[in-house]
Amino acid sequence: MFARVGGKSLSRKMIDELIPEGETYIEPCVGGGSIYFEVKKGNKFKKYIINDLDKDVYDFYCDMLNYGDLLADMDYKPNKDKFWLLHGQIDMEAGPDRLHRNIYVNMNSFAGKRTSYIGPVKEAIVLNSKMTMGKKWKTNKWKKWLEGTIIKNECLMKIIKESDNENAFFFIDPPYSANRASWGYNHTEINYDALNEILMALKGKFILTLDDTPQNRDIFSSFELVTFTVRYTVNGAKRKYGSEILFKNY
Numbered sequence: 001m002f003a004r005v006g007g008k009s010l011s012r013k014m015i016d017e018l019i020p021e022g023e024t025y026i027e028p029c030v031g032g033g034s035i036y037f038e039v040k041k042g043n044k045f046k047k048y049i050i051n052d053l054d055k056d057v058y059d060f061y062c063d064m065l066n067y068g069d070l071l072a073d074m075d076y077k078p079n080k081d082k083f084w085l086l087h088g089q090i091d092m093e094a095g096p097d098r099l100h101r102n103i104y105v106n107m108n109s110f111a112g113k114r115t116s117y118i119g120p121v122k123e124a125i126v127l128n129s130k131m132t133m134g135k136k137w138k139t140n141k142w143k144k145w146l147e148g149t150i151i152k153n154e155c156l157m158k159i160i161k162e163s164d165n166e167n168a169f170f171f172i173d174p175p176y177s178a179n180r181a182s183w184g185y186n187h188t189e190i191n192y193d194a195l196n197e198i199l200m201a202l203k204g205k206f207i208l209t210l211d212d213t214p215q216n217r218d219i220f221s222s223f224e225l226v227t228f229t230v231r232y233t234v235n236g237a238k239r240k241y242g243s244e245i246l247f248k249n250y
Helices: 013-016 034-041 055-070 078-086 098-109 120-127 133-135 139-146 156-164 192-199 214-220
Strands: 022-027 045-052 150-152 168-172 205-211 224-235 238-248
Touching: 013 034, 013 205, 013 238, 022 034, 022 156, 034 078, 034 139, 034 168, 045 156, 055 139, 055 150, 078 098, 133 156, 139 205, 156 168, 156 192, 192 205
Parallel strands: 022 045, 022 168, 045 150, 168 205
Antiparallel strands: 205 238, 224 238
8 A cells, every 4th residue: 555665566466376265364564565455356355454563554554444535636746844744743643634644754755664755856756747646546445445454553473363263364574584674664673483483383374474584494494485586676766686485384
């Protein structure tokens, strides 16, 4: 639904093909929602639960579900002063104004990180184009897709433990174990040994995606491993290729 560096938008179809149909889909670190929306479009599950520990992300989804139909025609054109004014408004009440703030900050931040403005070059390109920024969001569409989905703001481990059953499927895409704090993630520290213990005892099925490191391969070595190549946008128009690994228990 919105940009996240390290997101799975370019890998969503490949991952979706690995996800079986089932009763309940749970995504404990939903982020921009690339996999969630791809799965939901296919009506693979009867019930959907999405979660993110980042309250900005949680607010984004809740407000889109409740107020998305009010946002499509609002102004999202880049303006440095407006960006920093909205960026500093971190304690807004739930409502269309908060949703507009979150959309605006994400849309006009460098690489979608929500930490810095896109800059004068990108601003000039947007302002000189015929692009209607608000229409890009199609907020009615996002609102409709979110209907019926349970949205939570809890820690990764808690959601997995509370939601686990034989009919559950988990897609787990936590912040990378490598240093990615500068990519706009508020919560990057996860105990992968503890996560492995939970997954070893899991009743349901899961897919876990991580950056490809020897440590990650070793920790989750009990599960089937799949490698895949991804593209990251981290330097404006430049794309970097990297290797990620996918673990599953079925």
